């Protein structure tokens with residue numbers, strides 16, 4: 001049987017490590033860093049958001065973790081996120097997956113999920 005997306009991403013520990021590096025990439029990305037840098041001064045909140053992101057990706061890829069955060073529309077409503085920012089964030093995710101040695105087919109599976117969510121995140 002084909003391995004689940006969760007397994008191909010390295011299961012809970014692998015996904016957590018990916019999320020840590022995606023958030024770090026966002027903080028170094030000039031297009032979106034202003035959205036994320038404030039979390040540097042608020043480590044508890046940073047840890048909480050990172051945990052939600054990890055749970056979201058774990059649960060959405062077939063893992064046993066439960067996502068207890070808000071819906072994507074609810075989370076990003078009022079942030080006025082542009083298509084350019086969305087593309088930039090997606091680029092960070094794709095580059096981080098490659099840096100973690102995730103194969104191309106698996107990267108494309110994540111890209112398809114990210115693309116499917118864009119209507120819930122851009123200018124909602």
Ligand code: HEM
Nearest residue numbers: 032035049052053056069070075081085086089114117121
């Ligand atoms: C595929 C794209 C994206 C996904 C899957 C995603 C997912 C998430 C998730 C699961 C959370 C945590 C929700 C919660 O705590 O209830 C979150 C929070 C957040 N997202 Fe996104 N997001 C995406 C794109 C973006 C983009 C493009 C931006 C801005 C450039 C952004 C900015 C934020 C911020 C600032 C928070 C923290 C909100 C808070 O502290 O309450 N996200 N996102």
